[in-house]
Amino acid sequence: MLWHREARHMTPGHRKAFQTQVDAIVQAITRSLQPARSDLSSRACELLAWATLAVFLSASFHRKELPGEEFSSLLADTALRVAEVPPFELDPATRPDRSRLRPLSRKEALITTATALFAERGYGSVSIDDIGKTVGITGPSVYNHVASKNELLETAIRRGGAHLMLGLDAALTDSATPSEALHKLGRSYIDFASAHYHLVTLLISDSQHLTPSALEEAVATQRDYLSEWTHLLSQATPRIQGTPASIRVQSAITIVNTTARVAHLRQSPGYRTAISAVLNQILP
Known part of the structure; x- marks a missing residue:
């Protein structure tokens, strides 16, 4: 959690050194996978390495606990499931993220710009002047459209929560079984x-800057969203209930969050299909 939240605030030198350490860990896992996964490309093995690492990173985000040995065993089992995902294609070429068109509404432009700046630098490191300058207006002019910098953060996080719940509603509406709904929900989260x-990044790292009422709303939305995943998993796989189901779901969410923020993986053709296959492997 410290990595996800605070790495943005390292000095460039320290951040580069830290990234070198992380890359070395991923490369070591990749090398361990390759002999057993000759059916996968090196880029596909790297994706599984990041997903495996994410399973263990998910321990920082679990709100429910098991006895140490049982918890470790469950994480290990989940990581092994990741390593055994059926073969998939992942093109080593990358397609840079498209530059989005700027909305006509100045307020909408401020919201999208602030979201990107907060994620890249951290909420506390971004000023109203920074946001206004990026949009092409002076800092004081921002207040003609929003009441405060915090309103921009609150709007972005509320919209993120609403997007997730709409994805949940679509998965439940368009599915005949809990298993089908769970897989569609996973794909909708990957797309998101x-x-x-x-x-x-904001949902993970900057919620603590919200006002108490907005924070309570955001936490409740995320809790309800995860509870729906857990309920579907328990219905689809009766042998997985309670805390083990919650832990398996949090591992899946962390896999998506972690890999989607690795640019060259996210930009690889076939990424969304590959990560969907990983989720289907650990959320049967």
């Missing part, structure tokens, strides 16, 4: 995180 990776 891939297209709105800056917003994912």
Whole structure:
């Protein structure tokens, strides 16, 4: 959690050194996978390495606990499931994220710009002047459209929560079984995180800057969203209930959050299909 929230605030030198360490860990996992996964390309093995690492990173985000040995065993089992995902294609070429068109509405432009800046630098490191300058207006002019910098953050996070709940509603509406709904829900979250990776960063890292009432609303939305995943998993797989189901779901969410924020993976053709296959493997 510290990595996700605070790495943005490292000095460039320290951040580069830290990234070198992370890359070395991922490369070590990739090398461990390759002998057993000759059916996968090196880029596909790297994706599985990041997903495997994410399973263990998810321990920072679990709100429910099991006895140490049982918890470790569950994480290990989930990581092994990731390593055994059926073969998939992942093109080593990358397609840079498209530059989005700027909306006509000045307020909408401020919201999207602020979302990206908050994610890249951290909420506390971005000023109203920074946001206004990026949009092409003076800092004081921003207040003609929004009451405060916090309103921009609150709007972005509220919209992110609403997007997730709409994806949930679509998955429940269009599915005949819990298993089908769970897989569609997973795909909708992958699509969301891939297209709105800056917003994912805000949901993970900057909620603590919200006002108490807005924070309570955001936490409740995320809790309800995760509870629906857990309920569907328990219905689809009766042998997985309660805390183990919650832990398996949090592992899946962290896999998506982590890999979607690795640019060269997110930009690889076939990424969304590959991560969907990983989620289907650990959320049967």
